[in-house]
Each structure stands twice: as C-alpha cells, then as structure tokens.
Amino acid sequence: MNIHKALIQIFSENIRLIVKKMKIDAESLQEIRMRVEKPFLILADGEEYFVTEKGELTKQEQKGYIVTKQEIMETISYITHYSLYAYEDEVRQGFLTIEGGHRIGIAGKMVMEGNRIKNIKYISFLNIRITHEKKGCADKLLPYIIDQGRICHTLLVSPPRGGKTTILRDLVRQLSNGTKFLPGVTVGVVDERSEIGGSYMGVPQNDLGIRTDVLDCCPKAEGMMMLIRSMSPHVIAVDEIGDYEDSRAIEAVMNCGCKVLATVHGSSIEDIQKKPLLQQMVTQKVFERYVILGNLPGKIKEIFDERGTRLYQEGVDLC
Secondary structure, eight states, rough: OOOOHHTTTSSSSHHHHHHHHOOOGGGGGEEEEEESSSEEEEEEEEEEEEETTSEEEEEEEEGGBOOOOOHHHHHHHHHHHGGGGGGHHHHHHTTEETTSSOOOEEEEEEEEEEEEEEEEEEEEEEEEEEEOTTTTTTTTHHHOOOTTEEEEOOEEOOOOOOSSHHHHHHHHHHHHHHTTTOOOOHHHHHHHHSSSEEEEETTSOOOOTTTTTEETOOOOHHHHHHHHHEEEEEEEEEEOOOSSHHHHHHHHHHHOEEEEEEOOOOOOOOHTTSHHHHHHHHHOOOOOOEEEOSSSSTEEEEEEEEOOOEEEEEEEEEO
C-alpha cells in the first residue's frame, strides 16, 4: 500500500508496522480507527474491516489487533512533535491536521472552563481520516450550477461519507482556476474543520486553485463576514452548515453580491425540509441549486432549482 510517508510516521512502532503490511489500495482507504483496548480497524470503500497483527483485513472482531493506551499516547506524541500544548487550540476543536491534509479526530475526557471546552485530557480515541483529492469529480456538475455565465448559489446535500466535501473541493478548484464555462474567479473558503483545504501550518495541502483564499479553523459565520470585509471574494465556500448563525451569515453574504457554495447532511429535499433552519431557506429560495448525492461517494441522485424543478435525476458518477 502506497500511503504518504508523513502519514505512516505518525503511528506508534507496532501500529506503523501493521499499517505497512496492509494489502489495500490506498485510494480506497477512508479512515483508520484506534480505540484504547479495542480492535484496530479501518474503513475502506465504505466497508469496515478489523486489522490483524499481520496487517490482514478481517470481518472477525476477535482477530483484530488490540490497541493499547501506550500506543495511542505514542501516536499523539508523534502527531504533535512531543508538544501537545503547542496544538492546544486545535485540540479544543477535537482534531489535528497533519502534513498531506489528513485529519486526526480525537476524543477523551473533556476539560471545561465555564461553558467552553478548555482542553481534552486522557485522549483515548483516534480517527485518522484520509484525505483524497479527486480532481475533475465536479466536471459533470458544473453545467448545472453555472447559468448563462453566472454561478448559482448551490447547496450540496448528502448522507455522511457521501462525497460532498470532495465535490465541493473540486468545485472550488475549478471555479478558482477557470473552466470552459467561466473565467477564474476569486474564491474564499471558510474551512472550520480543515476538511476542504486540509491546511497544515496555514498552507492548504489540497489544491484549491490559484485564486482561492482560506480561513482555516475559523467558525463559519464569523469567517464568511471576515472574507467579505477583507478579501473581496466572488464566491464563498463552506462545509456543513448547521445553525441560525450560519444562515444569517449566508444571507448577508448573498446580499453583498457574493455567491455561496455550501454543504449539509441529508438524503433528499424532503429530508432537509424537515429541519426548521433548512426548511426556511428552501421556502425563501435562498439557494438556486440543490444537489442531492447518494449513499455511494460521488453519486448524484437529483438536482433541483430554487422552485423545486428537477433539473437532473440519478445516474451520474461525479468521481
């Protein structure tokens, strides 16, 4: 398996040897899970596998290598270069980003200060999410969101692991660089969870195009207004909108003449209409395009315009 060297080196010695032995296409690998005193497992092509000490993949839980507390502590030390304190701001948000744009989700005992999270203590759970760039996966979507030379406000809707962030990333790259439908435009990305750009030390590890500016680890609502005030974007892209602050910021951005690309969890138009926030946005025709993705990464089910007219139905493999 050809995994980026920087990713291999974050693991404790035993886990590193196991990962090197795994016989799996690196492009299919989505997550690597480590939990204290629980079997080592991975997610690949939407399927979960336990990993044995010899690096073999199995569906039998009892054969999975049992991860120790020491191995998680050692892995955390490698990730943070032996200075967890230096990464305190990221730790508070529940994740770290490493070279290559891979994101490490962390969990354990939460240390509170009033109503806010101060730190995470006794880290006992790690989720290494492997970033994959799939350049060109938004090719067939572009004609639906560019109408007569203008970009449409677009909401990508998909269940977890449906590929919405991967497609959003490629839309940003193509709109920034320019396409046969439209010259390149300035794009601002508010990357609250470091998933779009996968920034490491402030530099996006994923290709977001030549005219893209990124606010990394920044709350969406605040970041959108910061970009409007300081970077003059033509398009703003955000991942996983979810509260009324996001909604108000999106409307403010649109009122400034800036286009919005956003994603949200869901499985259908009917599904998002059941959520009060999104129901209001649909009713008010805030977005001009709704792209519904399927359960398989990159599969588009339907595309609707703001009036609810279906522009496309099922069958296009975007990735």
